[in-house]
Each structure stands twice: as C-alpha cells, then as structure tokens.
Amino acid sequence: MTTDRQETPAALAEHTQEDKGAGTATDAQAPRPLLEIEDLRVDFHGRRGITHAVRGLSLSMGREKIGIVGESGSGKSVTGRSILRLIRPPGVVRARRMVFDGIDLLSADERTMRAIRGDRIAMIMQDPKFSLNPVMRVGDQIAEAFRVHRRVSRREAKERALEMLKAVRIRDPERVYHAWPHELSGGMGQRVMIAMMLIPEPDLLIADEPTSALDVTVAMQVLAIMDDLVSSRGMGLMFISHDLDLVASFCDRVIIMYAGRVMEVIEAKRLHEAQHPYTRGLLASLPRIDEPREWLQTLKRDPAWLEEA
Amino acid sequence: MTAADTPAIAVKDLSVVFGQGREAFQAVRGVSFQVREGETYGLVGESGSGKSTVLRAITGLAPVTGGRMEIFGQPLGHDRDAAFCRTVQMVFQDPYASLHPRRTIDATLSEPLIIHGIGDRQERAERVLKALADVGLGPEFRFRYPHQLSGGQRQRVAIARALMLEPKIVLLDEPTSALDVSIQAEVLNLLKRLKDEHGLTYVLVSHNLAVIAHMCERLAVMQHGRFVEEMTVEQLRAGTPREEYTRNLLDAARGYDREKAARFAAMEALEEE
Ligand SMILES: Nc1ncnc2c1ncn2[C@@H]1O[C@H](COP(=O)(O)OP(=O)(O)OP(=O)(O)O)[C@@H](O)[C@H]1O
Ligand SMILES: Nc1ncnc2c1ncn2[C@@H]1O[C@H](COP(=O)(O)OP(=O)(O)OP(=O)(O)O)[C@@H](O)[C@H]1O
Ligand SMILES: [Mg+2]
Ligand SMILES: [Mg+2]
Numbered sequence: 094m095t096t097d098r099q100e101t102p103a104a105l106a107e108h109t110q111e112d113k114g115a116g117t118a119t120d121a122q123a124p125r126p127l128l129e130i131e132d133l134r135v136d137f138h139g140r141r142g143i144t145h146a147v148r149g150l151s152l153s154m155g156r157e158k159i160g161i162v163g164e165s166g167s168g169k170s171v172t173g174r175s176i177l178r179l180i181r182p183p184g185v186v187r188a189r190r191m192v193f194d195g196i197d198l199l200s201a202d203e204r205t206m207r208a209i210r211g212d213r214i215a216m217i218m219q220d221p222k223f224s225l226n227p228v229m230r231v232g233d234q235i236a237e238a239f240r241v242h243r244r245v246s247r248r249e250a251k252e253r254a255l256e257m258l259k260a261v262r263i264r265d266p267e268r269v270y271h272a273w274p275h276e277l278s279g280g281m282g283q284r285v286m287i288a289m290m291l292i293p294e295p296d297l298l299i300a301d302e303p304t305s306a307l308d309v310t311v312a313m314q315v316l317a318i319m320d321d322l323v324s325s326r327g328m329g330l331m332f333i334s335h336d337l338d339l340v341a342s343f344c345d346r347v348i349i350m351y352a353g354r355v356m357e358v359i360e361a362k363r364l365h366e367a368q369h370p371y372t373r374g375l376l377a378s379l380p381r382i383d384e385p386r387e388w389l390q391t392l393k394r395d396p397a398w399l400e401e402a
Numbered sequence: 403m404t405a406a407d408t409p410a411i412a413v414k415d416l417s418v419v420f421g422q423g424r425e426a427f428q429a430v431r432g433v434s435f436q437v438r439e440g441e442t443y444g445l446v447g448e449s450g451s452g453k454s455t456v457l458r459a460i461t462g463l464a465p466v467t468g469g470r471m472e473i474f475g476q477p478l479g480h481d482r483d484a485a486f487c488r489t490v491q492m493v494f495q496d497p498y499a500s501l502h503p504r505r506t507i508d509a510t511l512s513e514p515l516i517i518h519g520i521g522d523r524q525e526r527a528e529r530v531l532k533a534l535a536d537v538g539l540g541p542e543f544r545f546r547y548p549h550q551l552s553g554g555q556r557q558r559v560a561i562a563r564a565l566m567l568e569p570k571i572v573l574l575d576e577p578t579s580a581l582d583v584s585i586q587a588e589v590l591n592l593l594k595r596l597k598d599e600h601g602l603t604y605v606l607v608s609h610n611l612a613v614i615a616h617m618c619e620r621l622a623v624m625q626h627g628r629f630v631e632e633m634t635v636e637q638l639r640a641g642t643p644r645e646e647y648t649r650n651l652l653d654a655a656r657g658y659d660r661e662k663a664a665r666f667a668a669m670e671a672l673e674e675e
Contacts, residue, residue: 313662
C-alpha cells in the first residue's frame with residue numbers, strides 16, 4: 094500500500110452511527126459545548142488528612158483537540174477519571190456543573206454512566222498494561238471490544254482487530270494478536286489501548302499520556318489517527334501530556350494546570366509565548382537538542398500561584 | 403589490560419529469542435556495544451525494537467540465546483548473584499508493574515536493604531527518607547501505597563529503589579517518560595549529580611532525543627532487534643546521522659505535522675513491501 098496520506102483505518106471508516114443519537118459530526122457547528130465543567134473539586138480522604146487533588150477546575154470544550162499539561166500531581170488524571178465518574182471512595186467528587194452533550198454527569202444513574210463509558214466517552218489510561226486483562230490474549234480483547242460495540246461476527250471481529258493493530262502501526266499484527274499483555278513492549282501496549290478505545294468511536298476521547306512510550310515517528314502516526322477523527326468525525330479530544338512541544342504542535346488549545354487548578358488557557362501554537370511564570374518555568378526546564386547545557390532549570394514554585402485562578 | 407581499559411559493560415553478538423518452534427520470535431539480533439565506566443550510553447529507536455530486552459538480558463531477565471556479556475570484565479553466566487545486584491540495578495519502564503501494589507513505599511525501599519542485610523531498623527529508616535528526599539518526595543509519602551501516587555511520583559519511587567544499594571551501573575528504561583518536565587529536569591539533574599559523585603555508569607533508554615542528547619556521550623539507534631547505527635552526541639546535535647531512519651526520528655522530534663505523519667506511513671508501507 095503506497096498512499097501518500099495515511100488512511101483512516103477501514104475499521105473506523107465505515108462507521109455506523111445509527112444508535113448513537115445526537116452528537117455526531119453533523120452538529121459540529123452547534124453552539125452547545127461537548128463538555129462543560131464548573132468548579133470541579135476532588136478530595137481524597139486519608140488517614141493522614143485530605144489530599145485536594147482538584148480544587149475548583151472549570152473548563153468548556155467543543156469538538157477540538159484540547160491539551161492538558163501541568164506538573165505531576167496537578168490533577169490531570171483525576172480530572173479525566175472524574176468525568177467518567179471513575180473516582181472511588183475515599184475520593185469525593187463535587188462540582189457545580191458537569192455536563193456532557195446535554196447529559197448531567199453528576200446526577201446520571203450508574204446505568205446511564207455505563208452506557209456512556211467506553212461508548213460515548215472513552216479514556217486511554219496512563220498505564221496501558223494495567224488496564225489490559227493480563228490473562229486474555231491481546232487480540233481477543235480487541236475483538237471482544239468490537240463484538241460488544243459493533244455486534245459483528247466472531248470472524249469479522251478478528252479481522253477488524255487485526256486491521257486496528259495495523260492502523261496503529263504494529264508491525265506484525267498476527268503475532269501481537271496472539272500475544273499476552275506481558276509480552277508486549279511498552280509502546281505496543283499503549284497502541285493496543287489506543288486501538289481498543291477508538292473502536293466504539295467515542296464522541297469524547299480522554300487520552301492520558303497516550304504516546305509517552307512511543308518512538309517519535311510512530312507517535313506521530315498514531316496522533317494522525319486521532320487528528321483525523323477530530324477533523325472528520327468531530328470527536329473531541331482531551332490530550333493529557335507532559336510533552337509541551339508536542340502539545341504545542343498538535344492541539345488547538347492548551348490548559349495549564351497547577352495544584353488542581355487551571356492556571357491559564359492558551360492557544361496551542363502560542364504556548365511558547367506564554368507569560369505565566371509557571372508555564373515559563375515548565376518550558377525552561379526542557380532539555381533542547383540544539384542548546385547543550387550542564388544542568389537543567391527546575392521550577393521555583395511561588396506560593397501565590399495556589400491562590401490564583 | 404588495566405582497569406581503566408576494561409569497559410563497564412561489554413556486550414557481543416547478543417541475541418534473544420522469545421518462545422519456541424513456530425512461536426519463536428527473535429527480539430534481539432546480534433547486538434554488540436561497549437560502555438566505558440562513567441559513561442552514559444543511550445538507546446533509542448522504534449517501539450518494539452528490543453531496547454528494553456537488551457537491558458533485561460543484562461539483568462538476566464530475558465532468554466539469551468547467543469552472545470557474550472561482561473560487567474567490568476566479568477563474564478555473565480546464567481544466574482545473577484547478590485554481588486551482581488549490588489553492581490547493576492535497573493529502573494523499569496513500567497512503574498506500575500515494578501512497584502508491588504500492596505507494599506508501602508517504605509517497604510519497597512527497605513526491601514533491598516533487608517535482603518542484603520544492610521543497616522538496622524533505624525539506619526534503614528534514615529536511608530529511606532534520604533532516598534525519598536533525593537528524588538524530591540517528602541516524608542509524607544513514606545507509608546503510602548502505589549495507587550495513592552500520581553504516575554510521576556511512582557516513577558520517582560522506582561528510581562529511588564534502584565539507587566538504594568548504591569550500584570555502579572544503572573540501567574534506566576525510560577526513567578522520565580512518565581514525569582512532568584520540571585520533575586524530569588530534577589531527576590536528570592539528580593542522575594547527573596549521582597553519576598559525578600559516585601562515578602556511575604548509565605545505559606539510558608528514551609524516546610526523547612533531547613533527553614538523550616542532554617545525558618549521553620554516545621548512543622545507538624535500534625530497529626527490528628538490530629543496531630542501525632551508533633553515534634556520538636555531537637553527531638546527534640549536529641543532525642548528521644548516517645541512516646534515513648535516524649533522520650526521520652530527528653524530523654519527528656521537531657513536532658507534529660499531519661503531512662509528515664503521512665510521509666512516515668508511506669515510507670513504512672514501502673519498506674514492508
Ligand atoms: N486514589 C488516590 N488516593 C489518594 N490520593 C490520590 C489518589 N489518586 C490520586 N491522588 C493524588 O491526587 C493528586 C493528583 O493526582 P493525578 O493522578 O491527577 O496527577 P497527574 O496530574 O495526573 O500527575 P502525573 O502527571 O504524575 O500523572 C496527586 O497528589 C495524587 O497523589
Ligand atoms: N516476554 C516476552 N515474550 C514474548 N515476546 C516478548 C516478550 N517481551 C518482549 N517481547 C517482544 O520483543 C520485542 C522487543 O520488545 P522490547 O520490550 O524490548 O521493545 P522496546 O524497544 O523496549 O519497545 P518500547 O519502546 O515500545 O518499549 C517486541 O516485539 C515484544 O513483543
Ligand atoms: Mg496522571
Ligand atoms: Mg521498552
């Protein structure tokens with residue numbers, strides 16, 4: 094195959110949207126945001142006191158690529174998991190408003206949430222191997238996802254699973270299909286998770302560090318798949334990443350988080366012009382291929398940041 | 403041969419095959435390299451190309467089917483003894499899998515000391531606190547469990563554990579890919595400082611070419627279980643690799659671009675034909 098544009102995987106191309114109702118590409122122009130969060134707060138109650146993981150986060154996003162960056166522990170993953178209501182006790186989630194495509198996520202019953210999870214909102218977890226079933230062959234897990242979401246025959250599910258593996262640039266899909274999760278390299282596990290999460294054609298994909306284990310050429314091709322889903326199907330993408338340069342070149346907007354809050358929201362291509370000292374500090378700590386230095390700058394945190402935003 | 407000439411690590415014609423018969427898969431195909439004492443040697447390359455497997459072969463965790471490996475001139479046989487563990491430690495790629503879910507951080511960090519009979523309770527507690535401080539974690543983390551930590555915090559614990567026995571060689575598999583850029587800077591500074599202070603030798607696997615350029619003197623680029631080229635950091639910085647694959651890596655590292663992605667896909671499709 095020698096197309097000069099990478100093709101959207103066939104498995105995704107012939108999508109069937111009939112049972113998904115509203116929220117497909119056709120109303121991409123609709124003014125209603127895909128996701129609105131107001132004043133999200135997540136606390137973890139432990140024996141040694143309370144961790145305030147998210148402290149009043151508000152955001153609104155459409156069918157766009159929104160990057161979420163911020164230092165470790167700033168609440169990026171917890172925010173993603175809160176949207177899917179995957180925070181378990183002793184974690185406590187509160188918000189003034191949390192609405193996905195007209196559905197109130199705060200008051201939705203567990204049955205509604207189950208229908209949303211993995212179908213309309215999918216999340217690629219930060220730790221791919223942890224999310225795969227260790228005692229089930231990789232291919233069977235993908236095929237099962239197809240059968241659950243697309244109601245296809247066993248044989249077709251297998252064919253499509255192989256196609257998905259190829260789409261995420263797995264070199265020998267047959268071998269990987271029959272592999273156990275522990276037999277995958279770090280980047281292979283990550284791509285398997287991406288493949289699985291794309292199968293239901295979610296309206297919102299929360300991708301938590303989806304390419305951190307991929308080499309840069311493969312990462313770029315995998316990002317292109319997500320990019321195409323945003324532009325052709327109007328998927329919304331919440332892209333959580335530590336890679337500031339990648340986010341700047343890939344996303345539309347970037348949310349910068351600090352200590353459970355949004356410090357600033359900035360147009361991705363202007364990320365390098367950000368003025369906030371926290372964002373500047375993050376940018377300054379990057380090593381650069383063309384600027385050798387002995388020691389890297391680290392962040393000097395200002396207590397005043399905790400009161401901001 | 404004088405001690406100074408003896409490489410810290412010498413690997414010759416290493417091959418690793420997983421599985422048997424029809425299922426056999428050769429993950430490493432005749433890899434050779436040497437790392438001098440005090441050097442940091444980088445491994446980059448395609449996902450699934452065998453980088454982690456090379457490190458695991460050195461630590462005795464991969465089915466080696468051919469080749470020779472030496473640590474400070476000592477040939478490695480099948481088993482790794484206690485002395486090996488004190489000399490060579492590894493930080494694994496996957497911080498979830500490498501931390502026991504039901505052990506507190508304190509138990510995880512004390513374990514190597516207990517196994518090797520180092521210190522009494524009091525001394526061990528002090529070393530655990532110092533190790534936590536070294537990787538930028540406060541004492542409040544000591545009795546937490548892995549699931550109570552963010553991804554970056556877990557990885558710092560994994561690094562702290564590898565350093566508990568004060569090894570001479572540390573194999574670092576993507577040590578900072580789960581970290582935010584500021585903690586990454588702290589950890590890289592820490593790794594450099596420890597290297598200076600203790601004369602450590604590192605092998606560093608990373609997808610981040612800027613991290614490799616910052617840390618390493620030399621590096622190898624892997625694809626399909628082989629080294630496609632070995633280069634100096636100066637060559638990497640100057641952007642003058644010999645192989646097209648390495649040039650693509652450098653190109654991709656400059657940022658996302660839809661057309662570039664299409665070009666890589668087309669190149670790979672051609673290669674597969
Ligand atoms: N189950 C839990 N119990 C207690 N504390 C938790 C739990 N999960 C997360 N936290 C805490 O909540 C805070 C936010 O964690 P989160 O995982 O969202 O960070 P993050 O921004 O994703 O960081 P990273 O970039 O390192 O992945 C951290 O301080 C973390 O220790
Ligand atoms: N235990 C195992 N059993 C079978 N195959 C394995 C096993 N471990 C690794 N492999 C295979 O060996 C190859 C090399 O894997 P390795 O983990 O060394 O890659 P890597 O270069 O570290 O990739 P990444 O950058 O994605 O981490 C892969 O194709 C993988 O599927
Ligand atoms: Mg996280
Ligand atoms: Mg690896």
